[in-house]
Amino acid sequence: EAGVTQFPSHSVIEKGQTVTLRCDPISGHDNLYWYRRVMGKEIKFLLHFVKESKQDESGMPNNRFLAERTGGTYSTLKVQPAELEDSGVYFCASSQVSSNTGELFFGEGSRLTVL
Amino acid sequence: AQSVTQLDSQVPVFEEAPVELRCNYSSSVSVYLFWYVQYPNQGLQLLLKYLSGSTLVKGINGFEAEFNKSQTSFHLRKPSVHISDTAEYFCAVRLLSGSARQLTFGSGTQLTVLP
Numbered sequence: 480e481a482g483v484t485q486f487p488s489h490s491v492i493e494k495g496q497t498v499t500l501r502c503d504p505i506s507g508h509d510n511l512y513w514y515r516r517v518m519g520k521e522i523k524f525l526l527h528f529v530k531e532s533k534q535d536e537s538g539m540p541n542n543r544f545l546a547e548r549t550g551g552t553y554s555t556l557k558v559q560p561a562e563l564e565d566s567g568v569y570f571c572a573s574s575q576v577s578s579n580t581g582e583l584f585f586g587e588g589s590r591l592t593v594l
Numbered sequence: 595a596q597s598v599t600q601l602d603s604q605v606p607v608f609e610e611a612p613v614e615l616r617c618n619y620s621s622s623v624s625v626y627l628f629w630y631v632q633y634p635n636q637g638l639q640l641l642l643k644y645l646s647g648s649t650l651v652k653g654i655n656g657f658e659a660e661f662n663k664s665q666t667s668f669h670l671r672k673p674s675v676h677i678s679d680t681a682e683y684f685c686a687v688r689l690l691s692g693s694a695r696q697l698t699f700g701s702g703t704q705l706t707v708l709p
Contacts, residue, residue: 483637512696521598522638522684522699535696570638582628583697585638 483586491592497559500589504573517567596621600700615670617685625687627668633681
């Protein structure tokens with residue numbers, strides 16, 4: 480069974496440009512989460528989808544970030560326009576709604592470098 | 595709101611020596627507790643979790659952790675480390691109930707096992 484996959488693994492863009500990160504969760508996982516780790520700090524929650532609906536987007540830093548989950552399958556996270564402080568590793572995770580243990584399955588992350 | 599503190603950002607240790615990675619948490623309500631590991635160039639992988647029951651939990655690769663409610667700690671231990679244990683380790687908590695289903699992470703501890 481395929482795990483959580485993220486694309487691209489690394490993206491280097493200039494300030495002001497746009498980047499779109501993609502996450503494919505494990506098949507059958509309705510919960511999908513985005514997290515971000517900036518400069519070796521803690522991994523911070525960005526938002527949570529249940530199927531195609533945003534359950535919690537309290538961690539989204541500002542309106543330059545837009546997350547979508549078309550049809551409740553894969554998700555995209557767009558940063559437009561990118562700023563220097565957006566650099567970091569963006570992790571996606573998924574889990575089954577029926578799971579009460581909170582175990583999340585993580586992807587390898589997308590490293591974003593904004594120059 | 596809950597928070598997680600990992601007291602050591604870097605822990606160097608010689609091969610076959612014991613190791614303890616410290617984690618303390620703060621929460622006004624009960625939480626689930628987790629340790630995740632990130633090996634170089636890989637995603638986060640669940641090492642072990644505490645949900646309820648015995649306060650000593652065993653995980654993969656010979657790691658174990660003990661939940662101490664009075665000290666609000668969940669320290670990770672291994673009696674004898676290997677070179678392959680070199681990785682970054684993250685402690686995390688999740689609320690037992692409520693609408694916030696996301697994990698709250700600590701800032702991570704880089705374990706480096708030296709030959």
